[in-house]
Amino acid sequence: MDALDDGGRGDGSPGGLRRVARVVLLDPEDRILLLHGHEPDDPADDWWFTPGGGLEGDETREQAALRELAEETGITDIQLGPVLWRRRCSFPFAGRRWDQDEWYFLARTATAAESVPGGLTELERRSVSGARWWTCGELARAHETVYPTRLAGLLRTLLDEGPPVGPVILDTEIV
Numbered sequence: 262m263d264a265l266d267d268g269g270r271g272d273g274s275p276g277g278l279r280r281v282a283r284v285v286l287l288d289p290e291d292r293i294l295l296l297h298g299h300e301p302d303d304p305a306d307d308w309w310f311t312p313g314g315g316l317e318g319d320e321t322r323e324q325a326a327l328r329e330l331a332e333e334t335g336i337t338d339i340q341l342g343p344v345l346w347r348r349r350c351s352f353p354f355a356g357r358r359w360d361q362d363e364w365y366f367l368a369r370t371a372t373a374a375e376s377v378p379g380g381l382t383e384l385e386r387r388s389v390s391g392a393r394w395w396t397c398g399e400l401a402r403a404h405e406t407v408y409p410t411r412l413a414g415l416l417r418t419l420l421d422e423g424p425p426v427g428p429v430i431l432d433t434e435i436v
Contacts, residue, residue, distance in 0.1 A: 280362055286339065297309055311408075327341060348432070349433045
């Protein structure tokens with residue numbers, strides 16, 4: 262679940278499937294960077310999620326992944342890798358339902374840089390409250406809500422086996 266704003270582009274229009282690029286960003290210690298989000302008017306309704314968001318204009322998924330990571334975290338010194346996973350999801354956020362087709366790209370950074378967002382939309386400023394680097398073990402023990410819901414197991418498989426030959430299709434999540 263990201264802090265959504267289609268900026269009038271129609272990517273998230275009712276009845277439409279919003280095309281989304283997400284980033285599974287790993288540091289040299291194999292920790293993953295997750296953002297902490299919440300409903301704009303209810304900080305207690307919160308979750309953790311990977312950086313990413315909707316495509317703009319004629320952007321490719323790769324271009325959107327890099328742009329969204331830079332906007333949401335300020336991190337630009339990365340190596341973008343293959344698409345790990347794909348999933349469809351549907352969830353309520355900010356007073357409406359969002360239906361998304363998400364692609365998760367692997368990326369690596371040479372340092373565990375502090376996340377300093379620089380290009381958040383107004384809605385994102387109201388609904389993203391920080392970022393944190395997580396180990397696989399911390400994710401597996403987490404009591405917080407994390408999306409996608411099987412992220413700890415997916416990360417463990419990635420770290421143990423490396424990236425899949427082709428994108429793994431995850432179960433559809435409807436919240």
